[in-house]
Amino acid sequence: MPHIVFNNEKNIKTPFEKNGVDFKFCAKSYNFTKEDRRVEYKIGVSYENKEFLLTLKDKNDNRMLKADKVTRVTPVTLVKDALNAYVDEIGANIIFSNTNSFNQKIEPKKEYLKDIQYFVDDFKTNKEIQIEIGFGSGRHLLYQAKKNPNVQFIGLEIHTPSIEQLLKQLKIQEIDNVLVVNYDARLFMEFIDSNKVGKIFVHFPVPWDKKPHRRIYSNEFIDEALRVLMPKGTLELRTDSRKYFDYCVELLTNLNSGKITIDINKDLEVSSKYEDRWKKQGKSIYDVVLQCQREDEDIDLKYDFTFGKINLEKFKDIISNKPMRDENFFIHIEDLFLLDEPNSGLIEVTFGSFNRPLSKYIYVENNKASYYQGTPLPTSSNIKAHERLKEILK
Numbered sequence: 277m278p279h280i281v282f283n284n285e286k287n288i289k290t291p292f293e294k295n296g297v298d299f300k301f302c303a304k305s306y307n308f309t310k311e312d313r314r315v316e317y318k319i320g321v322s323y324e325n326k327e328f329l330l331t332l333k334d335k336n337d338n339r340m341l342k343a344d345k346v347t348r349v350t351p352v353t354l355v356k357d358a359l360n361a362y363v364d365e366i367g368a369n370i371i372f373s374n375t376n377s378f379n380q381k382i383e384p385k386k387e388y389l390k391d392i393q394y395f396v397d398d399f400k401t402n403k404e405i406q407i408e409i410g411f412g413s414g415r416h417l418l419y420q421a422k423k424n425p426n427v428q429f430i431g432l433e434i435h436t437p438s439i440e441q442l443l444k445q446l447k448i449q450e451i452d453n454v455l456v457v458n459y460d461a462r463l464f465m466e467f468i469d470s471n472k473v474g475k476i477f478v479h480f481p482v483p484w485d486k487k488p489h490r491r492i493y494s495n496e497f498i499d500e501a502l503r504v505l506m507p508k509g510t511l512e513l514r515t516d517s518r519k520y521f522d523y524c525v526e527l528l529t530n531l532n533s534g535k536i537t538i539d540i541n542k543d544l545e546v547s548s549k550y551e552d553r554w555k556k557q558g559k560s561i562y563d564v565v566l567q568c569q570r571e572d573e574d575i576d577l578k579y580d581f582t583f584g585k586i587n588l589e590k591f592k593d594i595i596s597n598k599p600m601r602d603e604n605f606f607i608h609i610e611d612l613f614l615l616d617e618p619n620s621g622l623i624e625v626t627f628g629s630f631n632r633p634l635s636k637y638i639y640v641e642n643n644k645a646s647y648y649q650g651t652p653l654p655t656s657s658n659i660k661a662h663e664r665l666k667e668i669l670k
């Protein structure tokens with residue numbers, strides 16, 4: 277990441293503007309852990325309609341200015357300009373700078389690649405939805421999408437090269453009913469309305485024999501799948517792993533009600549890359565399909581993430597750096613940065629689910645708090661964590 281090392285002791289007063297970059301505030305670390313930590317500043321920047329923080333800290337006898345990790349922005353040239361504007365303003369004596377190596381890259385247009393926020397704010401369809409989890413080479417997803425042009429497909433993957441490959445194929449084959457998301461499938465379903473999905477395919481998931489907590493299937497996953505599935509919709513597992521199959525069958529047969537179909541060595545119309553490999557090795561393929569037989573209540577994706585009036589002075593005296601854990605979420609106050617004005621500063625916090633923790637800053641100005649760079653995604657763990665944070669900060 278771009279950074280600049282310089283040797284100028286001068287601290288400057290905010291707010292100020294330099295070369296089109298607005299420097300809004302400068303908050304100083306409170307060192308609440310009481311360890312002998314070096315002083316660090318978070319500088320609030322607003323530039324080209326984006327807000328982000330810069331970190332200023334000591335480095336040997338000099339100072340280093342760089343982007344704050346939590347509030348990353350793209351393109352990286354925004355950070356580069358902000359760093360250069362800051363050192364320009366203070367007339368710093370620059371010892372090292374790598375900002376020249378960060379020049380803007382032009383991204384190809386990826387209209388079918390969607391950010392998770394899109395599913396919170398904008399995603400609406402009257403079509404049936406079908407989801408493929410871990411599409412890999414995409415063979416099955418492309419086949420299904422071509423065969424069912426009236427279905428809106430969503431492909432979930434965490435492996436970036438597979439995503440790139442699928443996006444290329446969508447373009448080449450002129451397929452326009454697939455949305456692709458780079459997101460953990462275990463958490464994605466939270467953003468889909470209830471009773472809207474016809475099929476969820478989980479084909480050859482990683483069995484994670486040694487790390488079962490990383491498996492796609494769990495009680496929580498099955499419950500969320502049933503919520504998004506329409507009545508008669510199906511959750512379809514296909515695997516070569518007998519162990520994974522047995523584990524899933526056990527989870528599914530522990531449900532209070534439902535219809536389950538099991539097949540061994542069933543042929544599908546399309547065979548995936550993994551499937552070909554296992555078949556060549558003479559392995560058996562197992563299918564277990566759960567049919568949904570219930571209708572669920574709608575969920576609220578428009579959750580209000582505001583805070584009431586908070587008391588930063590009181591909070592600063594009781595703050596602890598031990599994580600608070602609950603059954604489905606945790607909160608860890610990482611750091612606190614104070615502004616010169618009373619009851620104003622930044623709280624750095626990590627919270628939410630254990631699988632996908634979220635790092636955020638809460639900006640406080642005269643007792644009024646808000647999430648810096650926008651609110652968290654309304655996952656159930658984030659909502660629960662926010663409710664608890666509100667209590668703590670009161």
Ligand SMILES: C[S@@+](CC[C@H](N)C(=O)[O-])C[C@H]1O[C@@H](n2cnc3c(N)ncnc32)[C@H](O)[C@@H]1O
Nearest residue numbers: 410411412433434435460461479480548549550
């Ligand atoms: C063994 S491959 C199977 C790929 C494809 N379904 C097939 O049959 O050829 C498993 C795929 O699941 C993806 N994957 C693993 N965990 C995931 C998760 N939590 N969310 C989304 N995708 C995941 C992996 O990146 C990998 O591409």
